[in-house]
Amino acid sequence: MQKQELGMNVDNTKAHKAPPARVAVLGAGGLGMAAAQMLSQKRSLQLVAIADKGGAAIDPTGLSVEDLLDAQKKHKTVGAAGIKTDDSIGAVIKHLGLIDGVFIALPNLDNNFVPSVVRRFADAKYSGVMVDALKRTTAVKNIFQLHKKLQQSRITYITGAGATPGLLTAAANLAAQSYSEIQSIDIEFGVGISNWEAYRATIKEDIAHLEGFNLEKVSTMTYEEILAELDRRDGILKLVNMEHADDILLEIAGTVSREKVHIGGVVDTRNPKKPVSTHVTVTGRTYDGFTSTHTFTLGDETTMAANVLGPAFGWLAKALQLHKRGIYGVFGSAEIMPKFAP
Amino acid sequence: MQKQELGMNVDNTKAHKAPPARVAVLGAGGLGMAAAQMLSQKRSLQLVAIADKGGAAIDPTGLSVEDLLDAQKKHKTVGAAGIKTDDSIGAVIKHLGLIDGVFIALPNLDNNFVPSVVRRFADAKYSGVMVDALKRTTAVKNIFQLHKKLQQSRITYITGAGATPGLLTAAANLAAQSYSEIQSIDIEFGVGISNWEAYRATIKEDIAHLEGFNLEKVSTMTYEEILAELDRRDGILKLVNMEHADDILLEIAGTVSREKVHIGGVVDTRNPKKPVSTHVTVTGRTYDGFTSTHTFTLGDETTMAANVLGPAFGWLAKALQLHKRGIYGVFGSAEIMPKFAP
Numbered sequence: 001m002q003k004q005e006l007g008m009n010v011d012n013t014k015a016h017k018a019p020p021a022r023v024a025v026l027g028a029g030g031l032g033m034a035a036a037q038m039l040s041q042k043r044s045l046q047l048v049a050i051a052d053k054g055g056a057a058i059d060p061t062g063l064s065v066e067d068l069l070d071a072q073k074k075h076k077t078v079g080a081a082g083i084k085t086d087d088s089i090g091a092v093i094k095h096l097g098l099i100d101g102v103f104i105a106l107p108n109l110d111n112n113f114v115p116s117v118v119r120r121f122a123d124a125k126y127s128g129v130m131v132d133a134l135k136r137t138t139a140v141k142n143i144f145q146l147h148k149k150l151q152q153s154r155i156t157y158i159t160g161a162g163a164t165p166g167l168l169t170a171a172a173n174l175a176a177q178s179y180s181e182i183q184s185i186d187i188e189f190g191v192g193i194s195n196w197e198a199y200r201a202t203i204k205e206d207i208a209h210l211e212g213f214n215l216e217k218v219s220t221m222t223y224e225e226i227l228a229e230l231d232r233r234d235g236i237l238k239l240v241n242m243e244h245a246d247d248i249l250l251e252i253a254g255t256v257s258r259e260k261v262h263i264g265g266v267v268d269t270r271n272p273k274k275p276v277s278t279h280v281t282v283t284g285r286t287y288d289g290f291t292s293t294h295t296f297t298l299g300d301e302t303t304m305a306a307n308v309l310g311p312a313f314g315w316l317a318k319a320l321q322l323h324k325r326g327i328y329g330v331f332g333s334a335e336i337m338p339k340f341a342p
Numbered sequence: 343m344q345k346q347e348l349g350m351n352v353d354n355t356k357a358h359k360a361p362p363a364r365v366a367v368l369g370a371g372g373l374g375m376a377a378a379q380m381l382s383q384k385r386s387l388q389l390v391a392i393a394d395k396g397g398a399a400i401d402p403t404g405l406s407v408e409d410l411l412d413a414q415k416k417h418k419t420v421g422a423a424g425i426k427t428d429d430s431i432g433a434v435i436k437h438l439g440l441i442d443g444v445f446i447a448l449p450n451l452d453n454n455f456v457p458s459v460v461r462r463f464a465d466a467k468y469s470g471v472m473v474d475a476l477k478r479t480t481a482v483k484n485i486f487q488l489h490k491k492l493q494q495s496r497i498t499y500i501t502g503a504g505a506t507p508g509l510l511t512a513a514a515n516l517a518a519q520s521y522s523e524i525q526s527i528d529i530e531f532g533v534g535i536s537n538w539e540a541y542r543a544t545i546k547e548d549i550a551h552l553e554g555f556n557l558e559k560v561s562t563m564t565y566e567e568i569l570a571e572l573d574r575r576d577g578i579l580k581l582v583n584m585e586h587a588d589d590i591l592l593e594i595a596g597t598v599s600r601e602k603v604h605i606g607g608v609v610d611t612r613n614p615k616k617p618v619s620t621h622v623t624v625t626g627r628t629y630d631g632f633t634s635t636h637t638f639t640l641g642d643e644t645t646m647a648a649n650v651l652g653p654a655f656g657w658l659a660k661a662l663q664l665h666k667r668g669i670y671g672v673f674g675s676a677e678i679m680p681k682f683a684p
Contacts, residue, residue, distance in 0.1 A: 288647065306632070340596050
């Protein structure tokens with residue numbers, strides 16, 4: 001078999017033997033620590049830095065998840081396994097030369113927070129790849145506005161690269177290809193978690209989508225208030241017509257105008273079993289005049305973390321290939337095929 | 343919204359207003375003529391050349407499907423609406439300057455035929471994009487062997503860019519991202535056609551996959567022999583463990599080794615209703631230890647032509663973007679996200 005030397009069409013055998021790409025994870029909540037755990041199992045990617053509110057741990061030879069979990073447990077910050085600091089992002093930025101890729105797993109109650117972090121990396125002349133798992137349309141829109149700036153600093157950035165937006169958005173873009181005209185794209189996700197406290201930031205974001213709530217209101221809610229709200233709903237959050245970036249990502253990919261994209265979901269905060277199977281349907285009219293629906297359904301046994309982080313690192317692996325080819329700027333997850341990262 | 347000037351991240355509004363890309367279709371059987379029909383409905387792509395055994399029709403201002411159908415009906419070749427010639431590929435190659443993209447819809451009973459046609463384009467210094475909907479592993483492998491040659495002639499080529507391989511292969515690659523380890527990828531397609539004579543080359547290829555048949559044997563079968571074979575099977579062809587390029591495409595994309603990919607299908611040659619819903623399942627183990635299955639299912643109302651040609655032109659549109667960015671060579675459909683071509 002003829003092997004490809006192109007970045008986008010790589011000799012996989014060689015890729016496995018190449019030294020792993022060095023990854024920083026920003027955020028060490030439920031998602032960030034799950035990312036650390038996933039990275040510990042990968043041959044092609046290695047965790048070299050992680051940051052939370054209280055500090056950062058950085059080791060160019062690779063970090064141990066056990067040490068990080070231990071530091072969090074005993075001292076409430078991964079910084080206990082490294083540097084305790086109020087500016088943990090700044091601590092990571094001091095070691096940019098050690099980092100090939102950044103996965104952003106920061107809580108995002110303010111739509112400008114992640115863009116402001118990305119701007120710091122660009123201003124510090126970082127030239128590598130970055131991937132986020134942002135959810136809201138406004139947040140992703142703010143990232144797209146950094147396109148020229150990131151091109152200048154030679155950063156390859158893929159936004160909305162989680163499960164939804166992300167895996168399901170890309171699947172919707174694929175499914176749309178059978179049709180001449182898209183009538184609607186409907187995403188419904190089911191999430192079942194037994195330990196909602198570990199995903200407090202995510203749950204807060206979900207609550208912000210409910211009627212009578214918004215990001216501002218939610219940001220001031222205490223643990224007890226969240227608990228009371230969950231109690232009132234028997235632990236179940238039903239979300240409809242969410243502000244989710246699947247819409248803008250599919251519009252920017254050129255697939256469909258955003259108003260035809262609808263996102264809803266059901267989150268059970270007291271049961272690991274998913275209340276509904278997460279799926280996306282794409283309904284359209286074919287060139288030969290038929291109306292039909294393609295469906296992409298995720299297996300119930302896959303966790304939110306697996307469906308967010310697996311694709312996120314797949315996009316990070318693809319971004320590394322694009323970066324090597326000199327392709328910089330902001331790309332949406334719906335327009336780029338992720339690459340399986342072993 | 344910030345607009346992207348990158349080829350891979352295009353301003354869609356502008357793209358719609360740009361003159362359509364000029365497309366040649368090689369082959370004017372069932373698939374080739376369906377391609378002509380689909381192109382007649384697209385704003386971003388325009389049919390300027392089509393070729394069959396008996397000749398070629400070429401018009402830089404666009405061809406009329408009605409004229410082509412008329413020519414085929416009355417004279418059994420699209421050449422009657424253009425040039426009658428024994429070397430219709432040669433006739434198209436004489437007008438390379440008029441062509442931005444080529445869709446190859448040639449019958450492919452010989453695994454070297456399509457590669458030999460592609461080689462002619464490269465030798466003639468064609469620098470544009472080419473897309474095929476080849477099915478068999480060997481045929482796609484032969485195309486990959488042209489990678490360096492096509493890089494030199496600055497051709498951007500996407501192979502296996504139909505439904506399966508193609509749409510379902512890419513969906514499998516996406517679905518695989520949730521897993522750490524892929525256990526199996528299983529594609530089952532259902533095809534229902536009432537007019538099998540129009541897809542004679544495709545049916546012949548299907549028969550070649552049956553026990554007791556091969557490409558050589560099938561290539562000499564007469565119409566009556568095919569008819570008799572279909573009669574013996576009540577018009578239904580059950581195909582298992584087919585030699586289908588989904589396997590090599592997923593291996594080259596770095597997703598899974600080819601022996602874990604299985605392709606089968608059921609073709610009903612007497613009924614437009616699909617005997618089974620076409621779907622792909624991806625079963626794997628997640629980083630957190632669960633085994634699960636993602637499923638991508640095509641709506642029954644979509645025809646084979648819609649599911650092959652829609653994606654094929656989606657990949658052609660994406661290949662045009664890659665070509666503009668100077669990215670040349672052979673790519674597999676599983677590693678490139680198609681772009682919706684309006």
